[in-house]
Amino acid sequence: MNDPVAVFRALHHGRPADDPLVLPGPWDAASARVFEEAGFPALATPSAGVAAALGHADGQTPAAEMFAAVARITAAVSVPVSADIEAGYGLPPAELVERLLEAGAVGCNLEDSVDGTLLDPREQADRLAEVCAAADGRLFVNARVDTYLTALPEGTDVVEETLTRAGLYAAAGAECVYPITAPADDLPRLAAGVPVPLNANGTPDDPACARRLGELGAARITFGPLLQLRATDAVRDLAKRLLTA
Template sequence: MTASDLRALHHGRTVGDPLVLPGPWDADSARVLADAGFPALATPSAGVAASLGYEDGATPAAEMFAAVARIARAVSVPVSADIEAGYGLAPRELVERLLAAGAVGCNLEDTVDGVLVDARWQADRLAEVRAAAGDALFVNARVDTYVTGVPEGTDQEAETVRRALLYVAAGADCVYPIGAPAESLPRLAAAVPAPLNALARPDGPGPRRLGELGAGRVTFGPGLQRRAMAALREFADGLRGA
């Protein structure tokens, strides 16, 4: 499967029917999700980190790419990889490692070491990634204004839109304002000329509702991995009491 296949899945969707991309954290979970009929998958960096024994954000680049490769090898559907802020790799090397791992898409976030980076700097980086990848990668630009925060006195929604427009102009295929409140999604979707990725949370609106609010794509972050671990914990507690 190619980036073109993944790109096509994002377009021509009706309101309330977003592309739902569950997040596998290893090869076995990827097989389960692909066998369930999902047309593409999106790895969560935090879920993969947990499966490898690391805190979120602490996975060495080599181990993350190796995990992505195992996941991509296990399924026949397109796989997009969450590669955080890119591990300090130059754009060309980053693209080469993604493609070598079998990924046809990626998330790139605009937080480095807990700090929201300059939007124009991030846009330039995205443009370099796009130039190095051509059409071989579907680039999902994560906007961290709601999770990292914005400077005091800055309008959060306006800054999200500003960043999103810069990233789309730089070549991003999709924009991911992670953590954006549901009530902001219609305005964000109307302002940004690219599919909008929304994060589905256990206590928030489901994928269909997020689609009705403007999301063209819905992902879950590490939610599925954490839910699986909670089920295992409950099972283990039951065994102790059996």
């Protein structure tokens, strides 16, 4: 199997419960090479980490800069790379797909909130369907569900709202759903109700975390900007040592 998209897609399926797909998030070409050299079979860029590396606040990276950064990362490694492109920068689906493919990405995250406000789930499903149709199998679409990040009406069952959105997004063609920051206790219920692989948040502070999340139902583990933040902390510690040497 030499098609990078097919390779990436296959990595999400048929995995033992205690061996989910772990995708570290490179923020530049150098970090991508480190993760590939460590043996990871694929990578997934975090928009917040890339933004920080480019000198922007999270959510403030111009589209052209984000796609250029993704292109540098994909060119630096031989493993498949999926790209976090936030809510898609307002680009028409066909243009969004072409820019991802030009950047060398095999997949993408698309989130269902803008500026802290959840989008209408059916409108988001329609947009996802257009993206998937334009991609025609050339991209693996991971639909981020932001119900745990945004304020929901009082009395809303967040798991049920998440499942409703996830079901619509999967029916639209998304091949994975990502209820970002969903607590571990909710993962079994989410995994049982979602017809596609479930993406959960891991932590680099606990090496056994990925296995436990897999046993709770997650098929894919990502870290958001945490790895870039840990690298920044390491540089800060180094700087302090140099000043006091």
